[in-house]
Amino acid sequence: MDPSNAIEIRNISKSFKITVAAGDKKTVTGKVKTKRVVNTVLDDISLDIKKGEVLGILGRNGSGKSTFLSILARIMEPDSGTIKRTGKLAAVLELGMGFHPDMSGRDNIYTKGELYGFSKKEMDSKIETIIDYSGIRKYIDNPVRTYSSGMSGRLAFSIMVNVESDIILVDEVLSVGDAAFSSKARQHFIEMAESGKTVLIVSHNIKFMEDVCTRAIWIENGKIALDGPADEVCIEYQNKINESPEIVYDLAQSGVADAQYKLAQFYRDGNHFEKDPDKYRYWIESAAVKKNVRAQVVWGDMLLSEGKEKEALEFYHSAAERGDVEARTKVAVLSSSKGADAKLVSDIFKGSYARDDPVDEHRYAQLLLNTAWSDSDRGRAFVQFAKAADDGNLQSMYQVALMCRDGIGTSRDYHMMEGWLERAANIGHMGAITLLADIYAQGRLLPKDVHRSFDLSLRAAELGNRDFMYRVAVAYRDGNGTDKDTEKAAKWFSSYELAGMYDQLIVAERFADPSDKDLRAELLEKTLCSMNPESICEYLELTDSAEKRDQLIGLLRRIATAGNTAAILRLSEIYADGKLVERNEEESKGWLSYGSKIGSARCRDRLGMLQ
């Protein structure tokens, strides 16, 4: 025997004779005729279990895992094959067993210890540890019959884990005790394994197995179906259990909502079963009535498509109450039923919303935020915004920065806020530029930095923000964040004034004599500091000078690059029709795709029309 092995199992098989009904015939006495058949429970199993391993044994009811454990514990003998073990073995296949109800907990510890094969003297040295571990010292001298089932379970478990065995077999006993005790037990198993003992666990609690076991085997039809690291085997097993059509069907028939939903999916996809829309519908309805959240949403959708809005809303409501985001969105939209995002919602309904499209991502995020009921919903919205921002959506970048600043859906993170604001400001998002400028100027959220604040203000002013024109002018005048420059100060003061008169200038231009080109050009020239794409374009059409035209196109490109959608659309038009500049379709499409990348729905739609 390999010295590193605790147990060596070679070719063990075990079968039982069982009695089954033989047809419907009845004997004279009225009993159903029966016949004996051989049921092979374990079929030629070989396995090495190493010292220090915590081995989990998985399998469905009747798969043979309890028989396997019984054979390891020597309670049953295999029909053939051999088992070698090293060291002392303690089997706990049932906790409460071996307690005498009339004897005290303390006496029972001794008795039970002796049942495990320890002398009274050995138990004397352990009794205090056991009592402490069980956590029922107060009651230890009362008769066991006065204990609750949880208490006797804990006592039994404490004895089992504290007697010194080299191999411990545990069968489905972790349901005893409360959560605290259970995690204590979990810890204990891990420590035992570390000290070189071997633990074998049978449990249906897959989560527990995944946490505790180092290795797992999965027994199916009397054979080891899978053997490997516990997490891998547990996941495989879980998948199998979830996907196995027979299991799902059985569970669905017995009214388990989750299984009904799964079965409905099988019928929908023609998975394991033949496609059957009626059965799909039937099981979805059953699952929805049984309050499976996903099924409620799907069933609501089905009702909605049949025009039964009221019934649908009821199911959405029920799902929304239990936290389904989609249901909440739908409830919100159906309840208001007029939102601008109705189309997007219907797209989401149909599942056609493009997950990688920054525009839709942003709008979806917006919708999530608007319909958020709880912090976790806001968190979800934040994640969605961050995704859109990562994909280049300007609005999302700004939104993410704001959420970081205010701690909505995430924790307050000024550093992250700064990063996103900078990114948005670099592209040219006016909100981001001005906010960041303010923040640097105030020095409250981030360290004060007048130079950066000035640079940003200048950027905002150049992009036509009137308030910042004034600020820049004042900064030049006072030398705040930049060198004193009275000339530039004067220029920005006049821009500020002109920008304030933008509306009047435009009106004046409209009313001017259309043939008086010089007057019109002069008026339009004065509007340029406001960086309004409309007036720039008007000026473009008016002017004859190629030089002026280049300058105006340059301005347009600047604000388009900064993310001004109107400018982008205008530029794309200008390049597409080729009247003012040389026709260049590539350039035109380029601007549209830039626009859709930073999140303009109109650019995206127009680009879609072109393609």
Place this chain on the structure above:
Amino acid sequence: MFASFKTELREMYESRNVLRALIRKDLFGRYKNSAIGFAWHFIIPIVMMVVYYVVFQTVRANAIPDFWVFLASGLFPFNFMMTNLNRGPGMIVTNGPMVKKMYFPRAILIISEVLSSFIIMLIGYSIILVAIALSGYPLTWAVLFLPVILVLMLVFVLGYSLILSAITVYMRDIQYLVNSLSMVFYFLTPMYFSLSDVSGIFGTIILINPFTYYVESFHQMIYHGVLPDAMLVGMCALIPVLFLVAGIIVFRRLKRGFAERL
């Protein structure tokens, strides 16, 4: 075959703690819930003895002189044998949960039950012997031979308990069959009458009954004050050997299926 029997014996020795625990549970657990507890093991035989003394000293319904001594000398060992005859078939079956959930040499269950009832019997028997001595009844040195017969009887009881307990797992009817048979043994054993008073076919049947030899030996040693004759001692020694060997063979053969049959 013998090698594996040897390991089984060693294992049994290693499981002596289990045996101790089971016996203690049986002896001390029995009256645990009562006020005086273990004392009941003494009180019950005393009460029995008083009843026999009063009834048979005053009523004198039997021709045998000092009938209460005659009766008491055989009654306690006989009750011990009958108790185990009645309980024997159920020793594995009633411990089903334990057999199915724990490993230990199965025979320990039988040994512990037989031993604990033996201890209880010894307590009562000693009390009655002291009482007989105190009453002035002439006891002789033959009494010193008692332990030999008691131990042989213990082995005999162990033998048939092994057989009955193992078979009952497979055929539950055994339990009820034996229970009804044990009634018959009350009349086929010379408990209330002297063996010398019986003759004919009834006498032959009584001599086939193995319990007869033990009860008769106790009568000889206590009531008659003589050592049992060679024939009695021979039978008392032969019977346990036969039953123990048969018991071990049957039990070892059948124990494989205990857990799955229960």
